[in-house]
Amino acid sequence: MSETLQDYQRRNGAVWGEGDNSAIICSFSNDDQALEAVKEGVAMCDRTHWGRLQVSDQDRLAFLHNQSTNNLKILKPGEGCETVFVTSTARTIDLASVYVTAETVILQVSPNRRQQLMSWCDRYIFFGDKVKVEDITLQTVSFSLLGPESKSLLQRLGITDLPDIPHHHVGADINGQSVRIVAETGLMSPGFTLITDADSGAGLWQILTDQDACPFGETVWEKLRIAQGRPKPDAELTEDFNPLEAGLWQTISFDKGCYIGQETIARLNTYQGVKQRLWGIQLSQAVPANTPITLEEKKVGLLTSVVETSSGPLGMGYIKTKAGAAGTHIKVGTETGILVEVPFLTHYFPDSDPGSPKGS
16 A cells, blocks of 8 residues: 555654644654754645635636635736635634636635635525535645745756746646645745645655655744744634734735625724734743733733744734834733734735735
8 A cells, every 4th residue: 555645754753733633743853953944945844734625617716806805806827815704894714825727716724714614605605606615625735845945946856937926826747746836835934835636745745855845843833923923813813803903914905896894994994993913022931822911001912822932932912003013012911022023914005006916
């Protein structure tokens, strides 16, 4: 019997989580080496446990355009962007990556949101809509290569026509395996995400590790996520917060017209109604998530995530907009912290043509 992806990863030191996290690799017992590879070489994370939804039929782009925050109608095959699914009151459901192909749209969504988004889409497909949504998570694998040498690694495999624009993608052949290669990593680190059929997963993983891609698991991902500021469902992305507060302005088009949650988001922007924003926080000592944040003895926010790093504990948290700026000293429980900018978040629109998909 041929070796499975999990068999191959286990032989290479993979350690999985327990219980609800049993499908997630925690570590390959090489966390320091992997973090160095992200900075100087190429590291690889198995994101197969993330959700992948495939949307097909002729109304697919119009349907997704009407369900999320970015301008998807103008995307062409080979292009993509990030978008946010929100409730009717603009509370955040998930941040998703969108990849448009000639026949379908592929959504890569957070691990714990695929079933919710499947149900959400089904709820809004009405009679006469020519849309089909399929969960292809179990039929596919997804690996992200992170680091400055990622492009060189793929070029050594004979792939020369690599996309340079974030979220753009190409189909490629790697040792006889059909692979979609996307110019994004889910973080701000340079690199690519590769998606292929589940049956090809073990072979592709072996090819990439044979090319010195250093594998890593959720422990390193979480350190990178918090250091770079990517918000996460059930932490920063909840129905308590909207995408403007979450620093996801780059995923929102104010020119696309109506979509679910649009009126609330437009009103918040027009009347400058964003009362809190997400920050990175350098902590003096680690404290649990959900610890209140205070300034001059007044509660001004909430810690949402925390992780230990070689430079000390880092966190993320929501702070009232008027309470501080980068460099502000705060109290987090009984400990101290400093507000820091993190590169994943934007709190204004980057310069771009009106109506263009942010992040494409």
